[in-house]
Amino acid sequence: MGNIGRPGGGVNALRGESNVQGSTDMAVLAHIIPAYMATPSAGNHPTLADYLEKETPATSYWANKPKFLISLLKAWWGDHATVENDFAYDYMGKVESAANHYWIALFEAMHAGNIKGAWIMGQNPAVGGPNARFERQALEKLDWMVIQEIFQTETVGFWQEPGKVPSDIKTEVFVLPAADAMEKEGSIVTSGRLIQWRPKVAEPPGDALADHDILYFVGRRLKELYAAEPGPFADPITYLTWDYGGGPVHPLVGELVDIEKVAYEINGYATADIIDADGNVVARSGEMLNTFGKLQADGTTACGNWLYVGYYYPMSDGEGNTLPASKRRGQKDPGGLGTYPYYAYSWPVNRRIIYNRCSADSQGNSWPGGRELIWWDAAQGKWTGYDVPDFAATKAPGDPGFNDPFIMKTDGKGWLFGALNEGPFPTHYEPVESPTTNALYPNQQNNPAIKIWRTNEGQDIGNSYADVSEFPIVATTYRVVEHWQAGGMSRWLEWLAEAQPDMFVEMSEELAAEKGIKSGDMVAVKSARGELKAVAIVTKRFKPLTVNGQTVHQVGMPWHFGWGGGDERYQALARGEAANKLTPHVGDANTTIPEYKAFLVNVEKA
Amino acid sequence: MADRLAMYIDASKCMACRGCQVACKQWNDNRGYIPGERETTNVGTYENPLTLDSQTWTRIKFTEYDDPDRGFQWLFLKEGCMHCGEAACVDVCPTGALKYGPNGIVTFERELCNGCGYCSQFCPFGIPQLEVLNTLTGEAKSSKCFFCQDRTTNGMKPACVKTCPAAALDWGDRDEMVSKAESRVAKLKGELGFPQANVYGKTQLGGLGRIYVLTAPPAEYGLPADPKYPAMSTVWQKILQPVGQVAFAATVVGAVAAFFIARRNVHMEEVE
Numbered sequence: 001m002g003n004i005g006r007p008g009g010g011v012n013a014l015r016g017e018s019n020v021q022g023s024t025d026m027a028v029l030a031h032i033i034p035a036y037m038a039t040p041s042a043g044n045h046p047t048l049a050d051y052l053e054k055e056t057p058a059t060s061y062w063a064n065k066p067k068f069l070i071s072l073l074k075a076w077w078g079d080h081a082t083v084e085n086d087f088a089y090d091y092m093g094k095v096e097s098a099a100n101h102y103w104i105a106l107f108e109a110m111h112a113g114n115i116k117g118a119w120i121m122g123q124n125p126a127v128g129g130p131n132a133r134f135e136r137q138a139l140e141k142l143d144w145m146v147i148q149e150i151f152q153t154e155t156v157g158f159w160q161e162p163g164k165v166p167s168d169i170k171t172e173v174f175v176l177p178a179a180d181a182m183e184k185e186g187s188i189v190t191s192g193r194l195i196q197w198r199p200k201v202a203e204p205p206g207d208a209l210a211d212h213d214i215l216y217f218v219g220r221r222l223k224e225l226y227a228a229e230p231g232p233f234a235d236p237i238t239y240l241t242w243d244y245g246g247g248p249v250h251p252l253v254g255e256l257v258d259i260e261k262v263a264y265e266i267n268g269y270a271t272a273d274i275i276d277a278d279g280n281v282v283a284r285s286g287e288m289l290n291t292f293g294k295l296q297a298d299g300t301t302a303c304g305n306w307l308y309v310g311y312y313y314p315m316s317d318g319e320g321n322t323l324p325a326s327k328r329r330g331q332k333d334p335g336g337l338g339t340y341p342y343y344a345y346s347w348p349v350n351r352r353i354i355y356n357r358c359s360a361d362s363q364g365n366s367w368p369g370g371r372e373l374i375w376w377d378a379a380q381g382k383w384t385g386y387d388v389p390d391f392a393a394t395k396a397p398g399d400p401g402f403n404d405p406f407i408m409k410t411d412g413k414g415w416l417f418g419a420l421n422e423g424p425f426p427t428h429y430e431p432v433e434s435p436t437t438n439a440l441y442p443n444q445q446n447n448p449a450i451k452i453w454r455t456n457e458g459q460d461i462g463n464s465y466a467d468v469s470e471f472p473i474v475a476t477t478y479r480v481v482e483h484w485q486a487g488g489m490s491r492w493l494e495w496l497a498e499a500q501p502d503m504f505v506e507m508s509e510e511l512a513a514e515k516g517i518k519s520g521d522m523v524a525v526k527s528a529r530g531e532l533k534a535v536a537i538v539t540k541r542f543k544p545l546t547v548n549g550q551t552v553h554q555v556g557m558p559w560h561f562g563w564g565g566g567d568e569r570y571q572a573l574a575r576g577e578a579a580n581k582l583t584p585h586v587g588d589a590n591t592t593i594p595e596y597k598a599f600l601v602n603v604e605k606a
Numbered sequence: 607m608a609d610r611l612a613m614y615i616d617a618s619k620c621m622a623c624r625g626c627q628v629a630c631k632q633w634n635d636n637r638g639y640i641p642g643e644r645e646t647t648n649v650g651t652y653e654n655p656l657t658l659d660s661q662t663w664t665r666i667k668f669t670e671y672d673d674p675d676r677g678f679q680w681l682f683l684k685e686g687c688m689h690c691g692e693a694a695c696v697d698v699c700p701t702g703a704l705k706y707g708p709n710g711i712v713t714f715e716r717e718l719c720n721g722c723g724y725c726s727q728f729c730p731f732g733i734p735q736l737e738v739l740n741t742l743t744g745e746a747k748s749s750k751c752f753f754c755q756d757r758t759t760n761g762m763k764p765a766c767v768k769t770c771p772a773a774a775l776d777w778g779d780r781d782e783m784v785s786k787a788e789s790r791v792a793k794l795k796g797e798l799g800f801p802q803a804n805v806y807g808k809t810q811l812g813g814l815g816r817i818y819v820l821t822a823p824p825a826e827y828g829l830p831a832d833p834k835y836p837a838m839s840t841v842w843q844k845i846l847q848p849v850g851q852v853a854f855a856a857t858v859v860g861a862v863a864a865f866f867i868a869r870r871n872v873h874m875e876e877v878e
Contacts (some may be wrong), residue, residue, distance in 0.1 A: 494638030502648035521648030
C-alpha cells in the first residue's frame with residue numbers, strides 16, 4: 001500500500017462488487033456521465049458552449065474534454081449530431097442545478113410522490129436500502145416499477161411482504177427475468193482498471209435475457225412507438241443510435257444484441273477519414289481507434305467512453321495472436337514486475353501502473369533497490385521501460401514541466417487532498433445517533449456537511465432519531481462470507497443458505513447476561529425507525545466498550561437477510577428480517593452515502 | 607508407505623470462509639438446504655451444518671478459546687475423514703466397502719455398503735455418518751470424505767484444497783506435508799508468537815492422512831490428544847467376524863443336514 005505509481009504499490013481500493021469499477025467508469029453514479037465528466041445541469045450548462053467553457057480547464061489533460069464530450073454525443077446520436085445542432089447537446093437529459101440524485105434522495109422523492117416510475121436492475125432496496133421500511137413504502141407510491149432480476153427478491157415482491165395487503169398497493173410491477181453474469185458475454189473491470197472480456201459460459205434459463213438484450217428490445221420498441229406517434233420532443237429517441245442487433249433471434253423479443261457492436265461504440269471509431277497536418281491518415285472512416293489521442297472535437301470521431309479507447313482494438317498478445325485487446329490472455333511479463341502488459345487491457349492506453357512517473361527520481365532515473373518500471377533514456381531521448389508512461393514521454397530532464405507529471409491535475413502536481421465538502425482532511429465526528437459526545441470537537445458533535453432527512457419524523461414509518469436514554473446500545477451492520485450484499489445472488493443457493501440460514505444479532509456475554517439472553521434465543525432489536533427479530537449469538541468476540549468513561553454495549557448484524565421475496569414457491573432459502581429496517585436516512589458529506597454503520601438500538605429477549 | 611499422500615490443514619491461516627465445505631458439496635454433488643427435507647437453523651453460532659452428515663463430508667467447526675498466552679482466539683477446525691494409517695473402520699467393515707486404497711486413501715464404495723453402521727461406531731473421531739434411506743426396510747448407507755479419489759488419482763488436488771483462498775490447505779506427499787507443518791509450527795512458536803502451536807496427525811493411529819497445524823492444544827478444538835485404536839474393533843475383526851463366518855457356515859450345514867434328514871423321514875414314512 002502507499003507508494004503510488006510504483007510497482008506493487010498504489011491505491012488499492014477494496015470495493016464491494018466485481019464490476020464496480022466498470023460501472024463507475026460507465027457512469028452508474030448520478031453526478032457523472034461516462035468517463036467522469038459532469039452530468040449536465042439545466043442551470044449551469046444550458047448550452048454546449050456553457051458546458052465546455054465551465055467544465056474544461058485550461059491546463060491538464062482535461063483540456064481535451066471537448067473531444068471526449070463531442071465524441072460521446074456522436075456515439076449517441078451519430079449523423080444527427082452535427083456542428084449546426086451543437087452535436088445534439090440539447091438531446092441530453094439535464095438535471096436541475098444543485099440536485100441530489102443519490103440513493104436516499106431518490107427514495108425520498110419517490111416517497112413524496114415526485115418520482116412516478118422506477119426501473120431497477122439487479123438491486124434489492126427492500127433489503128439493502130437504509131431505513132428499509134420507509135423505502136419499501138416509497139416503492140408503494142410508484143405508479144409503476146420495472147425490475148430486471150435473477151430471482152424473486154424482496155424488491156420484486158415488495159408488495160407481498162408479510163403484513164401487507166397486495167390489493168392495497170397500486171404500483172404496477174413488471175418483472176423481467178435476467179441472465180446471471182456467467183450467462184452473458186461482455187467485459188468487467190477490476191479496481192486496478194484491468195478490462196477483461198469474458199465469454200458466456202451457460203445459457204440463461206427460461207425466458208431470462210442478458211440486461212443488454214432487455215434494454216435493446218425496450219429501446220427498439222420505444223423508437224417504434226415514437227416513430228408512430230412522435231410527441232413534442234421525440235428526436236432524442238428517434239435519432240438515438242440503436243444499431244446493436246445482429247445476434248440470434250429470440251422467440252419473444254426478436255433479434256438480440258451483437259455485443260461486439262456495443263464494444264465497437266465504447267472503444268470509439270472514426271466517423272470520417274482523419275488526416276493530420278502532415279497529410280498522414282490517422283484513421284479511416286469506420287476504423288476503430290487505438291488511443292484517445294486520436295479523438296477529435298469536430299465530430300469526426302465517436303466514442304462511448306474516452307478512457308476505454310483501444311480496449312477492443314486488435315492488439316498482439318505477445319504470443320503471436322492478434323485479438324481485441326481486452327480478450328488477450330498473454331502471459332509475458334517483460335519487467336518481471338507482475339504487470340503482464342499482454343493480459344487483457346488496462347485503461348488508459350494499457351497503462352498498468354497509474355501515476356508511474358513516481359517510479360523514477362527527479363532526474364528520471366529508477367529508484368535504487370530494483371523494481372525498475374520506467375526511466376528516462378538519454379540516448380533515445382525518451383522514457384522507456386515496461387509500462388506506458390503516464391505523461392509526455394519525450395520531455396527531457398530540465399524541460400519545462402518535466403517534473404509535473406500528474407497530467408489530470410491543473411498544476412501537474414500530486415495533490416495531498418482533494419475538494420471535500422468538509423475538507424481538506426477527514427477528521428472525527430460522531431454519527432448522528434451516538435452514545436456520547438465528540439471528544440475531539442466538543443462544540444461540533446456531527447459532521448457539519450452531512451445531510452439528515454426528517455420526513456414523517458415521529459410517525460410509525462419515518463426518518464426518526466433517538467438518543468441514548470431510550471436506545472442505549474450501539475449497533476452496526478456488516479457482511480458474512482456466505483452471502484452477497486442484499487442476498488439476491490446467495491440466499492437462493494442451497495449450499496450457502498445451509499451454511500448461514502438465518503438472521504442473527506451478535507452481542508457480548510456481558511450484555512447477554514444483563515438482558516437474560518442466551519445464545520440461540522430469539523431477541524428483538526429496536527431502533528427509532530423499526531424493529532426486528534433475530535437469533536442471538538452471544539460471543540466473546542464482542543466486548544463492552546468504555547467511551548468517555550461510560551460502559552457502552554455494542555451489537556452487530558448482517559444486512560443480507562429479507563423475508564424471502566415474492567411468490568412462496570420461489571422464495572429465498574435463507575430468510576430473516578432486514579437489518580436495514582433499523583438504519584437511518586443520513587447521508588455523508590460528499591456523496592450522501594447512507595450512515596449504515598453506526599446507530600442506536602435496544603435489545604430485549606423476544 | 608513411501609507413496610502416501612496427505613492433506614495439510616493450517617488452522618492458523620484458515621479464516622472460516624467455508625469455501626472448502628461448499629466446494630466439497632459442489633464436486634461431489636452433495637445437497638445443502640432443501641426446504642422441508644434438509645433444513646438448518648442458526649442456534650447461536652456461525653457453525654452449520656452442526657455435524658458431518660451424509661451430504662456434508664467436510665465442515666468447519668468454530669470454537670471460542672481464551673488462550674492463556676495470547677488472549678482470545680476464534681479457532682477454526684476443518685473436519686473430515688482422517689484417513690488413519692490404522693483405520694478401525696476398514697477393519698470392522700464387513701462388506702469391504704471401506705478399504706485402504708492407493709496413496710493411503712481410505713476409500714469408500716457406496717455400492718458395497720450394507721449400512722451396518724460399525725464404521726460410525728468404531729471411528730475414534732466419529733467421522734462416518736450413517737444415513738437411513740428407508741425406515742421400513744432399515745436400508746442405510748454410510749458416507750465420508752474419500753479425498754476426492756476421482757480427482758486425486760488423476761493428478762488433481764481435492765476440491766477443498768483447490769478452492770481454499772487462504773492457502774490454508776495443501777495436498778501432496780505425506781512426508782512433505784509433515785515437514786511443511788513442522789516448519790510452520792516452528793514459525794508460529796517463534797516469530798508469530800503462538801507458544802502452543804503444534805502438529806496434529808503425524809503419529810496418531812499409524813499417522814493420519816490429515817496433517818493439522820494447530821495454534822491451541824488439540825483438546826481445545828475437540829480433537830482427542832491421543833486417539834486410540836478401539837480395542838473392540840480388533841476383537842471384531844480377529845475374533846467375532848471369523849466366528850461369525852464359522853457360525854454362518856455351521857448354520858448352512860445344519861440347514862442342509864436338516865433338509866436331508868427331513869426328506870429321509872418323509873421317505874421313511876412313505877416306506878412305512
